[in-house]
Amino acid sequence: MLLEVQGINTYYGLSHILFDVSIQVDRGEVVVLLGRNGAGKTTTMRSIMGLTPPKTGKVIFDGKDVTGVAPYKVARIGIGFVPEDRRIFPDLTVRANLDVGLRKTKGKTSWTIDRIYQLFPRLKELANRRGGNLSGGEQQMLTIARTLMGSPDLILLDEPSEGLAPIIVKALGEFIDLLKREGTTVLLSEQNVKFSLKHSDRAYIVDNGHIKYQGTIEELEKDEDVKKRYLAV
Amino acid sequence: MDDMTSSSRAGWITGITVTVVLFILPIFLGQLGKTGEYWIWVCTEMIIMALFAMSLNLILGFGGMVSFGHAAFFGVGAYTVALLMKKADFPLYLALAAAPLVAAIAAAIVGWFCVRLLGLYFSILTLAFGQLLYMIVFQWYTFTGGDDGLHGVPRPEILGPVNYYWLCLILFVICFLIIRMIVNSSFGLSIKTIRENMERAKFIGINVRRYQLLNFIIAGAFAGLAGGMLCELNRFAQTEFLHWSKSAEPILASLVGGMYSLAGPAIGSSVLIFLKIFLQQVHRSMVEVWAIVLGVLLLVVVLFAPQGLVGLYQNIFKKSQS
Amino acid sequence: MTWQLFVFMLINGLCQGMLLFIIASGLSLVFGVLRVINFAHGSLYMIGAFLAYSLSTILAGESLMGFLILLMIVPPAIAIIGFVLEVSLFRRVYRQEHLLQLLLTYALVLILDDLVRVIWGGEPRSVTRPDLLAGSVNIFGMALPSYNVFILIVGPLIAFGLWFLLYRTRTGNIIRAAVSYPDTLGALGVNVSWVMTSTFMLGCWLAGFGGVLTAGLSNIDLGMGMQTIIECFAVVVIGGLGSVGGALLGSLIIGTGLTFFQLPFGRWALVFPYALMALVLVVRPWGFFGKPER
Amino acid sequence: MSEAILSIENLSKSFEGNQVFNNISFLVEPGELSAIIGPNGAGKTTLFNLITGALVPDEGKIIFEGRNIVGMEPFDIVRLGMARAFQRTNIFPRMTVLENIVITIITRLKGNLGFVKHWNSSDRIRKKAFEILESVGLADKASHQSGTLAHGNQKRLDIGVALALEPKLLLLDEPVAGMSPEERWETVELVKELWNRMKITMVYIEHDMDIVFGISQKVRVLCYKTLLAEGPPHEISANQQVIEAYLGEEV
């Protein structure tokens, strides 16, 4: 098991956001967290990353306990986080944004800026453009590429399809498939059910800070009751 | 707060006891000759600086706005008294009445610009205006005496040290009651509302800027009165009264005393002045390191007790009760 | 005014501005990354100046080498003081409200300024200019001190160095990224608290550097920190809080402004920085190069 | 058909070159209880900000009870009878629950300043405040510091504050966000009951489709910078465009 989240409880100030959330992600899998706005998907990811450390419970990554470890250390161990609101550094050029994400890793093939440009030719064209001047789709591309520069074993994608035009969402899906083929493990959070089901292996449904359902995509597809109850389908 | 009547009764008893003690204090001090006279003078200064600190706290603690230019109004009040009494032969009571008015006018002008800005920018603009006023007073040699200040402000015959102490005490008690009334009024509650959540305050129909400006003016007026009182106590007005480091004094006092309570700043201010003199009495060399002592004290408050002495007292009190 | 005099005064004013820039850029840089207005910046600058004085009495300071050694030793020493302060104190208040941050740095002003008095006494001091910089150069028949020329050379070098560091290196990218989203930067594997510590140290280094330069220019005394910090506020407010380019512009405006206004307005020229500062805040609170904050 | 209480005409808004919406228009009828739905980032909250005066539109008119309110300050708009409750709980945390309500009532009633009387000295206002607290179920918590209330109760207080303004039009931004399922339905019942009883026009933003389709008379879908559809719930849930853009494909 690459990532094991064991019964974490997370608070924002006094309000209890996550209740005993447990998640497992195997190496090479694409797993999706489904749920409405404010269900706790982002908080789960931030808890894994150490940005909002859980009060109780454990996060085990690659056999190491990373609960409450500083985010930069978590990142160095091999988890990449692509935040929901993208957080492109607006004053930096595209190239500089990528450069900041660069992290040399021992013993395995690292991503380089050239490989990224191969994958996203558009970013090469935009290399000297200020990050703040990119369109939504371009920003989404860049934020993923920036995280890839750190050559993570596991990448956390927080609502990547949000606010993107359908055609971009499609490209994004293909890209997730590509990552999977490359051997990168992905934990996705999504509201877009159709998109998620198409590109993931397994799904968790989060609602009100609780895990309400877990299973493979096939199982979920068959479970009409769950879909109706939680996914408003 | 839940039990309005009993807590306010306790407050009244406390207030009246303290006032009575303060009123009879000079009779006791008078027995000590020169030392007593010195302490009467110190206590008068404490009362005045307590008023200054309370005036700032209207903006700081209750309004949630950090002003680094409050001394400007204190100084304007001081210069108003000095100029009126020295150059226009005003009687003291008229000059003391004019001080808050002139300071309020200055606060209205400065405040009109400042309340447009938020947070840090508000602080820096108050600092800029404060320094601007300081510089004007500093440079306007023919009118304000520049660096020399204005000396020899007349003192009515009847006002010896003790009488002046009583005058200041009476003014302080009146101001305290007025400030208390304002804080508890619907205006005061509106100001707290703005402090708590400025955006939301707008959406319950509060004209935020106007209320903040009014609060700024009221605070400026009280600061002006305090400045006028100090001017008459020292019998001079001086540019340092407007300097930004003077603005820091009531902020420190409020923080040390506790800025979410009415009396906190007054207590903080008195404690700081007393501590300084106490240390000096213990050993003369303590004066040299006074700033270090104050700085360390401030660090401790910032890091460990941001609620100040009043907060500390309440914490201990609550703990012992439960 | 003849045009020769004009140019002479301009050069003189630019020199003042450059010195101010070196100090104010540190303040601005620290604000940009740490979001803390450091009142104690002026005190660190003063400590730099007094350290330079003490060292110069040890190193017979009349040679250029001796002075250069001061410039090499003192700023790092101030940076180390900055390191201690950041790690032990500043770090604890980043997430606090800005009143507490301001008061923390103000507490440091009280402590550091008084420590300088205890250590060095109240006497004003000065550092003898090295022989090579003690003379003057002739500009249109007017003598300009070589030391001012030196500052005019060093200032732009520092400005260029800062620009290069911030805009042409990875470190610079990281610092600028930390200005926008420190959390995200951390999630990318960058140790943000170390970025903050180093930026703070760089700011202190600049304060120390300004201190050494001032020690050679004029007398140094206990009031210099307080006086300079307010001028620096004016500079960074005019240029835009957090912007190093803005600090350069603000410094040059104030430096030349003070010089030129002295002639027609005399003592009232000193009002100029505060008036300009207030005006900028009223009209455009985020300064010339800053960005409006929501 | 009665005159619209609020009419949005050709409204456009963009931030730093990014258009949020372009040329949208709709009418809100008096007494309606309607929902605005749409994906994240579609500008629902921005729309509320424009209507309440927190933001100024680039173009277009916002007519509230026959009066163009574009350019008016939020506090003036509030006084015309438009209140709003917020998505993120947005009360005055270090004040008591009662203070929260009372200051709102005082602001509405007087509109002028009181420096002398204690804020709590009017029995009439206190009585009124307790009525409102009663109606949002917080009467027993009047003396609690509002910041220490449970999340759901803070939301109720937020609604209570909005009610204390006695608005003609109430805008609710995700009134049940972050609540537990039980709290959700309680709140929905509360909203519905208030609407029934007080006859306030209510417009709310919501993501929970069960709620949206459960209680709304009318649903508006904001998507792709425009008002994609508008109509009664059953029409919207069957609207092909809406399904594609937001609701997701029928399985």
Place this chain on the structure above:
Amino acid sequence: MEQGKFRVLLALVLIVFSATLVVSSNASAADVIKLGFIADVSGIGAPFYKSQKAGLDMFIEEINAAGGIKGKKLELVVRDSQLKPDIGANQARELILSEKCEFLIGPTSSAVALAATKVAKEFKKIIFFHTSNAEALTTTAFQPYMFQVVPNTGIEGRGMAVVLSKKPFKKYSLIGPDYAYGHDQLNSFKSEMAKRRPDVEILDTVWVKLGESNFSTFIPTLMAKKPEAIDAAFWGSQLSAFIKQAKPYGVFKDAPVSSLFDLDMLRSTGSDMPEGLTGYARAPFYAIDTPQMKEFVKKYYDKNKEWPADWAIMAYDGMIALTEAMKKADSTESEKVVDVLGGLKFNSLRGERYIRAEDHMANVGIYSGVTTKSPDYKEFLIMKDVQAVPAEEVWLSVEEVQKRQSEQK
């Protein structure tokens, strides 16, 4: 409940307060005469402080060794007013009331002196000025408990005008610190110069904040109108900083600068001091040829391993006058000592001097000369061709003094 707590707290406060009172009222002992010294220990007055203190200490040591005054020993209580009038005034009050000082002696800064003299008047305590020298102290701010044994700004300003009026320069620029001292000094200079040399033109007066030591923006302004000579009213390390910075601007090449060349300033300026500048001193030990001075200088040098600056000499002189008066009055009570001091003749290090009864000003003049290197003193320049300008030549007439005193409010 809370009241019980409160009572404890109140009691605690009162106990601490009373304890402090007891401590502070025990602070005075009966067998000493305390002299409250309001000094400017930090800032530009710091070098002066050292010299003043050395002079005072020497005097007090000597007189105490000789049995003190009426068996009482003298004791010095020092406060640092940091050149700030408000602090100085508060300290004056504290020294009188809390420290029970019988006499106050002088601050360095005139602004502080103006504040302190008011306090002295209020409490009817003698204040002796041996360094701060605003003419206003003896005229518009005159009060009977103050005495001045230092050449005042009027004497200095007019004295320099007398000296410089003999020079050929016709165009002067003036520069000085922006407070009482600078204003008085330069105004006196201007009016006396106008009287003696109507052809002289004052091009510009540049005001610099007291304590400002960076002259980069001021020097170009000063030189912009191309003066032939400059009269500067700086003192202490501000003057030293001005001279050091003016040099590379070529100021001395274009126009000689005159100012107060006291020993401490000459010492701290060292070899940066240009030769050939005309200036003045208040009490240059190297140029005053009295036997008392010779003895004093020797003792001082042996004790402190440095030469006595003007400040040490004037402080010492002030103490001579004060103790002389105490002995004569056979009392330390202010009222009685005041009566003796008015018109008192005393034997100062500078020679026989007296205190004028009308304005309590000692007849101390200035010493003018031209800077030069001296083989006797390696570390600093001295003045040569020193001429005394006696006070009687330039001080205000009694009528003028009385006129100004009556204008006082």
